[in-house]
Amino acid sequence: MINASLKQLGDTLRAKKISSVELTQLYLDRIAALNPGLNAFITVRPEISLAQASEADIRIAAGKADTLTGIPIAQKDIFCAKNWRTTCGSKMLENFVSPYDAHIIGQFNRAGAVNLGKTNMDEFAMGSSNETSYFGPVKNPWDRNAVPGGSSGGSACAVAARLCAAATGTDTGGSIRQPAALCGLSGLKPTYGVCSRYGMIAFASSLDQAGPMGRSAEDIALLLNVMAGFDERDSTSLQREKEDYARDLAKPLNGLRIGLPKEFFAEGLSGDVAQAVEVAIAGYKKLGATVVEITLPNSSLSVPVYYVLAPAEASSNLSRFDGVRYGYRTPEYSDLADMYEKSRAQGFGTEVKRRIMIGTYVLSHGYYDAYYLKAQKIRRLIAQDFTEAFKQCDVIMGPTSPSTAFKLGEKGDDPVQMYLSDIYTIAVNLAGLPGMSIPCGFGANDMPVGLQIIGNYFDEARMLNVAHQYQLATDWHSRSPQGI
Amino acid sequence: MPINNTDVQKVARLARLAMNQTEIETARSQLSGIFTLIAEMQAVDTANIAPMSHAQDVSQRLREDIVTESDQRELFQAIAPQVEQGLYLVPQVIE
Numbered sequence: 151m152i153n154a155s156l157k158q159l160g161d162t163l164r165a166k167k168i169s170s171v172e173l174t175q176l177y178l179d180r181i182a183a184l185n186p187g188l189n190a191f192i193t194v195r196p197e198i199s200l201a202q203a204s205e206a207d208i209r210i211a212a213g214k215a216d217t218l219t220g221i222p223i224a225q226k227d228i229f230c231a232k233n234w235r236t237t238c239g240s241k242m243l244e245n246f247v248s249p250y251d252a253h254i255i256g257q258f259n260r261a262g263a264v265n266l267g268k269t270n271m272d273e274f275a276m277g278s279s280n281e282t283s284y285f286g287p288v289k290n291p292w293d294r295n296a297v298p299g300g301s302s303g304g305s306a307c308a309v310a311a312r313l314c315a316a317a318t319g320t321d322t323g324g325s326i327r328q329p330a331a332l333c334g335l336s337g338l339k340p341t342y343g344v345c346s347r348y349g350m351i352a353f354a355s356s357l358d359q360a361g362p363m364g365r366s367a368e369d370i371a372l373l374l375n376v377m378a379g380f381d382e383r384d385s386t387s388l389q390r391e392k393e394d395y396a397r398d399l400a401k402p403l404n405g406l407r408i409g410l411p412k413e414f415f416a417e418g419l420s421g422d423v424a425q426a427v428e429v430a431i432a433g434y435k436k437l438g439a440t441v442v443e444i445t446l447p448n449s450s451l452s453v454p455v456y457y458v459l460a461p462a463e464a465s466s467n468l469s470r471f472d473g474v475r476y477g478y479r480t481p482e483y484s485d486l487a488d489m490y491e492k493s494r495a496q497g498f499g500t501e502v503k504r505r506i507m508i509g510t511y512v513l514s515h516g517y518y519d520a521y522y523l524k525a526q527k528i529r530r531l532i533a534q535d536f537t538e539a540f541k542q543c544d545v546i547m548g549p550t551s552p553s554t555a556f557k558l559g560e561k562g563d564d565p566v567q568m569y570l571s572d573i574y575t576i577a578v579n580l581a582g583l584p585g586m587s588i589p590c591g592f593g594a595n596d597m598p599v600g601l602q603i604i605g606n607y608f609d610e611a612r613m614l615n616v617a618h619q620y621q622l623a624t625d626w627h628s629r630s631p632q633g634i
Numbered sequence: 635m636p637i638n639n640t641d642v643q644k645v646a647r648l649a650r651l652a653m654n655q656t657e658i659e660t661a662r663s664q665l666s667g668i669f670t671l672i673a674e675m676q677a678v679d680t681a682n683i684a685p686m687s688h689a690q691d692v693s694q695r696l697r698e699d700i701v702t703e704s705d706q707r708e709l710f711q712a713i714a715p716q717v718e719q720g721l722y723l724v725p726q727v728i729e
Contacts, residue, residue, distance in 0.1 A: 388692070
């Protein structure tokens with residue numbers, strides 16, 4: 151059961167060979183046994199999950215099941231879920247019980263899926279290793295001394311350790327794709343605007359996107375079908391015709407043109423990752439694709455541009471956390487300013503405060519033009535590079551992460567070291583393009599390597615097809631960590 | 635762009651973050667490192683480039699100016715640190 155695809159699980163449930171309550175209990179038992187050693191989940195509410203499962207069973211019995219009805223899905227703790235504690239990995243929201251559902255949560259509820267619990271994450275989605283969470287770091291199931299990646303580290307760990315059928319994540323600078331790569335999963339960040347951000351705790355509003363994480367392209371296509379769609383409560387949500395993202399999975403890849411950016415295969419890329427990716431590209435050629443070298447000349451500026459824009463937007467978004475209406479309030483204060491300053495200093499962790507500081511600085515009088523506006527302009531150049539590149543190719547590929555999973559604590563006290571690990575994923579968020587990572591082999595120390603697939607705007611169905619065909623010809627995505 | 639402790643103190647005030655002297659010094663040195671990273675941007679000529687804030691060429695969606703939300707004050711205030719008679723309580727602001 152734990153290695154079944156979502157389609158197989160759905161079929162099994164609808165054939166009544168297993169009930170949703172039994173399936174949910176199976177995962178809850180696994181979580182009870184394995185989560186203490188992995189710390190993938192922050193909140194588990196068996197009674198709520200099982201109640202949802204019961205309702206799903208009734209719906210299945212009535213013949214009204216949809217694709218995901220009865221299937222237990224883990225939710226990143228960034229999505230507000232009514233009556234669920236929603237912490238965003240922070241002390242600031244340690245006791246915040248959400249009074250409403252995020253749009254994404256509502257979509258899963260309407261589909262009849264079961265909320266299996268809230269997964270651990272870097273605090274306020276700021277991090278690439280899941281080491282900044284107030285609730286402790288998440289361990290990589292492939293090596294418990296290694297990071298799972300971040301910020302959706304808990305979701306990635308939960309899927310890899312088979313603690314759920316699939317999970318949701320969010321991606322602002324790579325936070326779905328990089329943990330997917332480091333944990334051997336498939337994860338997708340859709341085109342900006344495809345998934346509603348209503349109820350998704352905001353980090354950087356022009357970059358944040360929700361997306362699916364699972365063990366195969368086929369699985370995440372089914373999740374994306376439930377997650378995507380217009381929501382009038384999100385002013386950046388796009389009104390488009392409904393799509394079936396699984397519609398093109400079976401298409402052969404003959405004639406597919408794959409662009410390989412020379413900047414993604416240069417200095418900084420670990421040899422073992424480069425090798426696994428090269429073998430994967432050779433595999434694609436065997437499936438009928440051709441390869442063309444492309445260039446993204448401004449991509450080297452992605453990291454500096456991102457570390458101006460994202461903190462700037464974060465400093466604005468996190469100003470709402472002031473201890474007045476919800477969240478942490480410091481127990482002792484002399485006046486209002488003192489209450490604000492202490493609540494925020496005590497409620498936020500180091501990385502969050504660092505980014506708020508950067509953001510406040512780059513938006514302040516005298517620096518706005520030189521930093522924020524400048525970064526916005528370079529952002530356009532970066533987006534234009536991709537538009538140019540897509541004239542010569544259908545999809546772009548490269549490594550997702552410059553190395554396999556590093557050890558917990560390895561990146562130490564130098565934030566810049568951590569920031570540089572986002573080097574291949576960030577440009578995709580800046581341009582608003584869809585990006586995916588799928589497993590393509592193993593590197594040093596037998597740790598998973600991820601292949602990144604970048605598509606043109608709204609080309610998710612083709613990207614999923616490209617991923618699925620590779621997964622029919624290989625089995626990297628079906629491997630599981632030892633002891634799982 | 636070198637940053638000194640006074641700059642850090644000003645920014646901390648703007649961001650409403652309490653910081654002691656040790657924290658200010660640590661912040662200063664880490665922020666300096668980050669500003670060295672972002673200084674790379676200055677090398678690029680962006681003279682005739684328009685800033686980009688959204689991937690798609692869309693403008694703000696508008697809607698009819700009618701009430702669509704219901705009063706859920708009790709629900710929302712149930713999780714507040716301190717409320718009284720429907721008001722959020724904070725230390726006195728006006729003398």
